[in-house]
Amino acid sequence: MEMKPTIKNNLFKALAFACSIQLIAYSSSKAQQTEIQYLSGTGSDKTVNWQFFCTAGRNSGKWTTIPVPSNWELQGFGKYNYGHDKDSLRGKEQGLYKYNFTVPANWQGRTINIVFEGSMTDTEVKINGQSAGAKHQGSFYCFTYNITKLLKFGKKNLLEVTVSKHSANESVNGAERRGDYWIFGGIFRPVFLQALPVEHIAHVAVDGKATGAFTAKVKLSTATQADEVTAQLYTMDGKKAGNAFSATIKAGDSVAMLQTTVASPLLWTPEFPNRYRVELTLLAKGKPVHVIQEKFGFRTVEVRERDGIYLNGVKIKFKGVNRHSFWPATGRAMNETRSIEDVQMIKDMNMNAVRMSHYPPDAHFLNACDSLGLMVLDELGGWHKAYDTQVGSILVKEMIAHDCNHPSIVIWDNGNEGGHNFELDHWFDELDLQQRPLIHPWQVFRQFDTQHYINYDYGNDTHLHGHKITFPTEFLHGLYDGGLGSALEDYWELMWRHPLSAGGFLWVFADEGVARKDKNDSIDNDGNHAPDGIVGPFHEKEGSYYTIKEVWAPVHFEQKDLTAAFNGHFRVENRYHFTNLNQCRFTFKLASLQNGNKETTTGTVTVPDIAPGTTGAITCNLPANWQQYSVLYVTAYDAHQKEIYTWSWPIKLPSAMAQTLVKQEGKAAVTVEEKDSLIIATAGDVVISFHTTTGLLQMVQNGKGFIPLSNGPILCEGETGFVKWNTRKEGNNQVIAAEFQKKSLCQMLEWTVYPSGWVKMQVKYYPKEYETSLVGINFSFPESIVKSIQWVGNGPYRVWKNRMKGVTLNAWNKEYNNTSTGEGKLVYPEFKGYYSNLYSMKLITSGQPLTVVCNNEDVFLRLFTPRFSVTPFNTAPVFPGGDLSFMHGISPIGTKSQKAEKMGPMGQKHMFFDYWKDPMYAKDITLFFDFSGE
Template sequence: MRFPFSFQMLSFLAIVAVPGTLGAQDTQPAKEVLFLSGTDKDHTVPWDFICSDGRRSGTWTTIEVPSCWEQQGFGSYDYGRNYHTYGKKYRFSDETGTYKHNFSVPSGWKNRRIYLVFEGVMTDAEVQVNGQPAGEPHQGAFYRFRYDVTGKIRPGASNDLEVKVSKMSADPSVNRAERYADYWIFGGIFRPVYLESFPVEHIERVAVSAGADGSFSADVFAKGLQGPREITVTVTDRLGRIAGESRISMAKGQEKAVLNLNVPAPDRWTAETPHLYKARFVLSAGQKTLFETEEKFGFRTIGIRHGDGVYLNGVKIKFKGVNRHCFWPESGRTLSREIDLMDVRLIKEMNMNAVRCSHYPPDAGFLDLCDSLGLYVLDELAGWQNAYDTEVGEKLVREMVIRDVNHPSVIFWSNGNEGGTNKELDDDFALYDPSDRPVIHAHHRPGNDFNGIETNHYENYYSTRNILNDSLIYIPTEFLHGQDDGGAAAGLSDFWELMWRHPRSGGGFLWALLDEGVVRTDLGNRIDVNRVNAPDGVLGPHREKEGSYYALKEIFSPVKMTTGTMGPPFGDELHLENRFHFTNLRQCSFRWVTVNFARPGDRSNGHTTRLEGIVKGPDIPPGEKGRLRLGVPEEELRRAEGLMVTVQSPEGEDILTKSWLLH
């Protein structure tokens, strides 16, 4: 679906503009956003385009933006491990794509600062606005970057944008970190492009730190202050009630201020209770509002207790996690909110509580959903077995953290993968993160622990037990490789019981969520998983549920239901174990159904329902065990052939269904 311009609320208070609709409104005290591209894979805008090599090359035509150009029929396909498969003589396709786009800007933007923002370009981008360089070329595919184009844009007139995109970077370290990797390599402007407009005096960005004790601090970065000013922050809860307020004065030209306040007994953010607050920031001169913006955030405190575990809000937690690529067969790395939402829901349906963004930062909308629906996130700097050099790495760490710093779902920063760690970048994360989240090193060789956490990949059951007997916290950021669904849930039950019971286990992250099968536009649209390299998901490419999906749902269930023999004379008593971290089972409900099973010759298969009921869960705190009587009539237990019990979450979602034969 194409839209000439698209409306979308990003993670800020904004007015989304369509050319000509703002007119002379040059005093809007908010950020205004004008999309030059579409907003996702289903809402695109055609730009002029020419590809240098490969398919459909050498001739000017059009391409949908955002997109991966291979999926639009241009260039050539590469899988990053091909240099392993075919040897070091393998040469990756290195085509360039040149984009041109003409657009108009509202005349009301004449007296405002204007920024050109790219959410993601693979891989190097050279940008010109009206024939002038927008700034230095950007290197690195998965990061939001922006240019101040105030003096280059012509408000109220026609403007020309030209972007030259190189699939392979001019920086060898970027290629080693991002391109020579175990995933499909694409090229193009694959995430949205838009303009941001601000009043001359404005708040550029905010970095929030909010603790479980109700402490709130915000680093506020202002631009263009022309005299003494005041910034006020108002914190509201999910019902819109004011929870706290603070203000601070700023001097002419001052660019940073820190606002502090305290919210008594806040609703804390966890994956089980994803309570979000809003912080509204207002820049003013006397009674006049100059600018306002808002951020969502959560009150929570992350801690690592060395030799003990990972703590959230003072409670030890274990990650039931999975690795996720940003991927869809028809569109490559260009996704949509619907796909992000589907993935978050599927992860939670499997009773997982965590996701590792492998091996690069995801689109920002995915993190919004993790915040609101509740998933713990490992946000990873790219570096698949090789690291960025320090010069480019410092820029990309800054871009990553500035974009993602206010997401309460982000628990750890991950500095690269399996040898893709540049240790000189470890301290950079804290430069932009006032909450000072822990940094980890995801690795596939022992002895690379960092911050008291060992993450070594693909240990077997016995070596896992040996590592846990050491003094480190063990969180494998990859384990039980799911190739052809031969891993993942296979063998997980024993692994998970070991992890759950051992005090120094912090859980782990399965590889991987989905099969990375791409629709090859050069091969009649057949799905290609690059031999054995990419069919390693719990789900298929279109999120088809494979066998592991159903097993994971039971193995990772936060409610364990066991019993002796059901039915007379044993009654209907369940033995329960509460494996939630923050939820009492009295917040859950248990729905029971008695059934008779189909017999040979019956017209229907499966079972028929005889009687059903629902009972509130018992008072069993997290980590404790107890019992529950379902209240099934004794006569029904004698007559029915089976009993099915479904435990439901406080939100009414089915957690797990178990069944027992009664006779």
Template sequence: MLKFFISPKISNYYSQYLRNRFRVLGIFKFKFFKLGIILIKTNNPLIRSQFANKMTYKKCLKQTNESFHYTVWLPILMSSIAFFLFETNAYSQVYERHYLSGKDAATAVAWDFMVDGGRRAGEWAKIPVPSNWELHGFGTYNYGHDHRNSDRVLGKEKGFYKLEFDAPDAWKGQVVQLVFEGAMTDTEVKVNGKVAGDVFQGGFYRFSHDITPLLNFGQENFLEVEVAKHSANASVNRAEREADYWIFGGIYRPVYLEILPELHFQRVAVNPQANGEFEALVVLNKSVEDGLLEVELFELGDEKSLGKINTPITGEEIQIDGVFEGIQSWNPESPKMYKAVLSLKEKGKTVFEKSEKIGFRTVELREQDGIYVNGKRVIFKGVNRHSFYPSSGRALSDANHLEDIQLMKEMNMNAVRMSHYPPDERFLDLCDSLGLFVLNEVAGWQQGYDTEIGPKVIKATVWKDANHPSVIIWDHGNEGGWDFENEKWFHQYDIQKRPVIYPWLIRNGVDTHHYFQYNAGVQRLTHGITPFFPTEFMHGLYDGGHGAGLEDYWRDFMRNPVAAGGFLWVFADEAVVRTDRDGALDADGNHAPDGILGPYKEKEGSFYTIKNIWSPIQIAPFVMNRHFDGNLWIENHYLYSSLTGCRLEWSLHKLEGFDKEINLDEGKLYLPDIGLGERKRVKIPLSAEFEEADFLRVAAYDWNGMELYTWSWAISGISEFADRLSASSFDMYGLTEVDEEDGLLKVKAGEMYFEFSLNDGQLKLVQKNDKDIAFKDGPIAVGVNSEVEGVNWETDPDGSINIQSSYTSYPKRSTWRVLPDGTLELEADGPLLNGQMVSYLGLSFTYPENKVKGVKWIGNGPYRVWKNREKGVEFGLWEKAYNNTITGYSYDNLVYPEFKGYHANLYALQLLTEEGIIQIVSKSPGMYFKLYNPENSPHATPGVTPEMPEGDLNFLHQISPIGNKFAGPETMGPSGNKIRAVSHGGDQAFGIKLRITFEDL
């Protein structure tokens, strides 16, 4: 009997590894039991090398010390020996990688490192790879505009990396490629003191060197990498280093070795079409005699073959084509993926094998028509995305990529533009599997590469990313960042011949103009005949842009038959952790806080606006009241999918004041076969509880169970609800006391005491049980110039006191009423202005901000709204604590939803203060309320500093819009314009009716 150490901790991984090896070698299939894997304490590099992918040899041996002895019977021992023997000759039959760095930022590996400038210059230390060195205390932080700012130090440091790694004897006779997925920017590589190849220039691209001749097999090898933050090539600096984004240095994407047989593929390029037609271009590293290339198709996760095609090899470049029957095409709504295994056979023996995950889909650009994928005209609901995370710069983890894509899908987006450089390999893998159209971009922010570097980086981009079905368009730079002479290389290298576009140009059959004003263009854009999709629009600085104006733009797009959607700027704020400023977040003024999301993916209000407007299931507008019969008109806004399998979930809710929401009834309704662009009626089976409910909530879900959007509508009429919420009885109270003194009307009612000015009718003092409450100074008309013409008062038969004011303009009349129980009522006439233009209109009051703790309200929430961004908030009971968040700026205390600003569809609110609760109930439909004026960032542009009414608390008929970084709201569509208030004699306009009470905490 022989005894060996066995480690159960690695058994699952390695058992699968052995099964795969035996399958590939064609020896036999062996069912491994969970006995563990035999580890032999040896210096044999062949055996040691087997664990390079999962764990180091030393770690494996350490784990054996935690294991126990097994008696190994001869069949198992012989099987293991056979594995090692066969593996010696077939080690690299299947494509494999051995990572020298981490696979992503979350699994980074420490390398030796030194930087020659900036912080910690000249100090050798450890740094994680992949990473950007600025985020680890080295070098200099720079934003791309710093090159033109004499007050900024422009860091041009170089970083020096060292690493020792094994090259087992088993690698002899193989080809060893050293691959860098991305380093910023000029990168020189040495192995054992010898230069591995030419310096690679370009910070966003994969490059590799054949280091086979430089290796010492069976020994430790020494890797040295020198990375220059700025390039020796001026066009690289112009394209990458002088751009509108953070400029980092370092090896920020993975580094790995490819161990390949002497004969292998240098490139595999596939072109799987939606109809099952398949072609591929395979480039060998050298020619082969009596060879065959075979492609076999599999379902992902299933070893059942779906068919094979093959072709004889006649040279180093092989063209293969055929048809796979019964496949499903790929699209973002159904991202069907397959595995294609490409085998290189020589004299009947497989000498190399590589698999590619592929999707079958067809891309066409039809002149004066649009972009078609699988024969369907595409409407892009897209966003621009930087590869960025605050604490790691451009070095990202799988979790970062997944979070970004899931948030895009949550906003009902179907497309993403890579701004302004190609993304990580893993991001595209996830776009393939989860379903997003991708516009893949070669760098060049507003200046392009020259004709020396341009062809190289285009080749690197296409070779790396062309097999991803998600990639449907190439962007050749951005906003001037191109040399037209370099375009031909996209067509040279891409066998799929995807469209090549120029963001901001009308060129190559599409129009992608950026940041145009609403209803703009002569023979282009909204009045064009060329397919248009702005690759940047709705610039979202702070709380402007994005959702604000999107509904106007989207309606305008959809009425144009050649509109193809667009891409919002930008996904998230790019505020970086400054390790030189005690970890403070820095967005470089107003250069980088442009996101729908905060730097750590905090959701701003526009997130839900976009989610609403771009939901592929839409509910047509209808009036909700007690007469609602349950009928809804459902619209299908998908590109590819019927609504079969989708569902609505509905629920009826009753509110018990501000304290409780009761679920009265609920149900599910599976949608019928509503085809693309169709509208059909469905009926919610409302129960008798509908008569008791205050609001209806309806959520739409896709066939995978993902929530698309949730709507809610108030059922109770506002007067009905107000009467129920604030019913009052006078029986327990005595007579109201009233006194007129020094131009003030003093009223005592129950526990309350009020003073009103007889000059302007404003409330000047509130006391409860002799304690001051600082609610006062109103009503004051805001939005128009209006003077008080007169004030008078009287006592009602029930003991109430009425103080009536008349005005020169709006409101023509307002009346305070003090009830005997101390309740205040205010009634003001509606807006009868006869043609006057207003940005906002209503009444204001004051209350000290420093006394406010929070607010509860019944109405639309939880986010604030603007006149041109009212979608994305829904009816319900909401609550939030006081905060002073400046959207996209106050990163030290960023709280969403923001407390301050406009809120829609007020039914009632409770302002929670140090002095008690101020409860205000509305009896006027469609009212807004405003809680203080949001502060603006000191870096705000005029477009994002909206007009706001004076006063702390406002009750409004009309609210103001907000603009974006480049323009005011009046350029962004009808909802951004001022409103002309029209009236006619005899109109009975809705006024403002409020009931105000003051309650103890």
């Protein structure tokens, strides 16, 4: 197809563009360098004020200033819009920019480019009143103009930029501006000048294979005098790698190909991100004309049909997340510090990959992935709609030219969820020297099935029941506290074991809530569209963060209980791809938790040769008295001394701790009387009453006043079948025992009141049905008086039935909060919800505290009912009645697009068969309450 002249020119510029900041001249050379002069700041943390005029919306119709780079909505201009907004509600304002700059006089005689790393959306550039070139369309792509002939050297120059938030090209609006994310306007990435020799290296693409074979494709601006390109590879600490190599060029040549081989190079992997640099010199009759350098990594990406994705010959499972370039206070304007922090957080969750959603990221984010080790899926924009072929061809060329040398990029994405223009596929195949695989996220395309939001083990000749490589580029769609960590263990164990699975990518890294300048910087999630993250908008860590960290830990512990026969051995599976576990470091700690005693001891762990993909035993070198402690912690550190995870195992069970906490002795025996439909037990100044008709606790009082625990125990599901109370004495104690109807759900309820004012409650019961949602007992307690909780058990985060990992056995303290995950004022960890493996708890209130000690293992504490959104989809799980519950079975949580029962075995209802009310199978909860007021 014949293209218009302006399109041809832009395509040529995209190919000729020297990959911005990466093409920096080697300073020690006598050759002319590529010099950079920033006109804007370098990021959202270092900006430069330009003159600015907004044509509509807030603060429009007047000239003022704006920091560049930035999105103008976040600076108080124009109109906020989410991509789902109706066209009639969209802000279609323009931003007019002016900036005066001086070009050094000694730049005369060179080629001067102006480079825009990213501008939203249509961008027209003038220098000194003259057009720099054709309008650029497309928000997330680096573009450049040769402005040599428009400049006044050694004098002031005027830059004028007109940015249209809404594109004149409808395909651009469809691909970028109607996506499921916030849409902004403005010059949001840096702008700078490049000064190059007239004859220069315009662009270089490199390919370093795992074999050590290296190829460089060098594009030349002109070749009238230059006759040779030489190259030398270096390690990152400056040592030569192999010998110099070169290629001759003839007058008029536009491309030079250089090749060499390095013996046994250190390879780039996400576990060991080894990199090299190549220094390329353009020469004319032996004299250097232009010198540049480029960083790269030796690595080979290979797709084996009906098998999997291989990196350096090793089959890979991707543990990935989708990531927007976003910060609440700056929109899409980012900076290097934020990029590094994002990569560090992603790696801290034991992920090895990240998918760009849904556009190419900042260069500094890719640099961080290169150096810290994350595999990247780099994506051409397109959300349900695609760029047309003319504009799309320009943009895909710009993306590949800008990003092609990053070793972290292992796969290209052409659009997302239907936003695929098949006519653009050939550009990826033809322009990428490294020949990376190409996918269409959400489609079955080439060797891949990348369907999104699949149910567990879903498929009809697709997914894991088909023959394609299964590679969901979005799964477990987060919303509020649902998805993400919830059900991940089920999915991941299936993915890990299945040979056709290449892993997948969670949706999404962070809530994309905007700090609205027009609403006192309050966070706007556009309803339920944006609170999808593992972390909050300002990267507050939600519970799923630690669940993912444990589930995706490359050290996988075989389930084990610590009994008296424990010898310190743990069987572990090495789920790394390139790291032997003996390259990692493990430590252990023993701690005592009862009575607030934090006595600890630490020690070493012996780790033998456990190669990737194999299983072996590690040994904690425990002291002889290890059984005196409450809990054993094992911490693993990777080869770079970063913590992988800390696991905990109980040594003493709740019953052992209860023996040390519960006091029975008092000054006088307990008395019981029946009065006004109440059974009243008295122990000193402690008075406890139970209703003779309902069988429920009515009131607790001591010398200091009331403890407002009441209305229990009530079964979470079903009726107890209470008939009457019977009482008996056991020494100085008084037992108040319930009698139930034959074959009722409740088989036993006994309250034992001790002279000390402590009370023991034992309940034996059956769940209501074979399949049931909630299993346990409830009490009432006024949430309004609660200030904090101290507890021993798993924490500090709450759990769901299908999100049990990511918590640690310890003694915890937490202030009350009413956080609704992902909405309003965020305080994490949330206060209300389910907590696993309860040992003891103490509710601190505005009155007397409530202390409860549990005698059973695997009991959940239900702490009030969390506040859920009015539009929660599947993320408002069922909760029992009452306020406090002690439970054997809790509810799972779903995702934005899936009910919990569709997400694997852990999302199913509890299944329990009582063998026709055989007492042997009754569930047992024994609790001790301290009503003494001490």
